[in-house]
Amino acid sequence: MSWYQTFFHGLPQQAWQAAQTDEQNQLDLEMIVETLSFGPDDRVLDVFCGYGRHTLPLARMGAQMTAVDISEEYITALKAAAKTEKLDVRAIQADFLTTPALADDTETFDAAYCLGNSFCFFPYPDMLAFLQRIAHLLRPGGRLLVHSSMVAEVVLPDFQERNWMPVGDDMTVLVENQYEPLEGSIHQQLTYLKTHTDGSVESVQRTAVYYVYTLAQLSRLLSQVGLTVEAVYGTVHLEPFMVGDEGAWIVAEKA
Known part of the structure; x- marks a missing residue:
């Protein structure tokens, strides 16, 4: 899958x-x-x-x-x-x-x-x-x-291994990239953090692969x-x- x-x-x-x-x-x-x-x-x-x-x-x-x-x-x-x-x-x-x-x-x-x-x-x-x-x-x-x-020609000239991205008013995403040159792919580990109104923080991790x-x-x-x-x-x-x-x-x- x-x-x-x-x-x-x-x-x-x-x-x-x-x-x-x-x-x-x-x-x-x-x-x-x-x-x-x-x-x-x-x-x-x-x-x-x-x-x-x-x-x-x-x-x-x-x-x-x-x-x-x-x-x-x-x-x-x-x-x-x-x-x-x-x-x-x-x-x-x-x-x-x-x-x-x-x-x-x-x-x-x-x-x-x-x-x-x-x-x-x-x-x-x-x-x-x-x-x-x-x-x-x-x-x-x-x-x-x-x-x-x-x-x-877009992603490699300024390749970032680690980047924090704010999303909306209550979410932040940590993106960690690993480039695999022989495979021609970028493997991503993404950590999603959402701050709820009661102050609690929800955290979810996902992995992605881009060719x-x-x-x-x-x-x-x-x-x-x-x-x-x-x-x-x-x-x-x-x-x-x-x-x-x-x-x-x-x-x-x-x-």
Whole structure:
């Protein structure tokens, strides 16, 4: 069983949601709309959708959204929100890599995106299968936007072995990183601390593994599955990528 299949519940899940600001979500949305070139009634796939921070606003714009995430809590919340607003959202609780729920959706999506470090959950064979599945679901001319801060040119120039991160008003996360150069991966030990109103502190530990690819490696992988890289950005403001940027946003198109 892969680590991410049991990671996202409890404090780690709360911390991830608390870390996403309204401003960041809005900037993400503007980037999605500008780079993927889809319109109302187009079919859009949100891979590892979380609680729907992008799915719901895009559905409000008229997109027909399909959203997939492994977290039952996130998908339950997303379904409830979509039902309340009567939005066109198909929410699937499953591992995107293995779910049969999308088997009948061959070449039906006009666009797809995967934002956040979930893009680097996979070692090479699984990453290839992951990209093959996305390519299989996109129509010819369909576009893909992926983002990660675990790309080699992003994470390695300023690699931090230990970092304390405040999250919201009541949580702190200690991130301890170990880079495995022969494996091309970063092993993380995360300690989540939440201070409750009565002064007590709740502590939870998790481990995670992120696979580090260069942009050239990712470009070759995308090419192998029939997707051509159109652009690589270093910020949500669509600025050209430079080594050491905060993340890499890759836009690709299916032939």
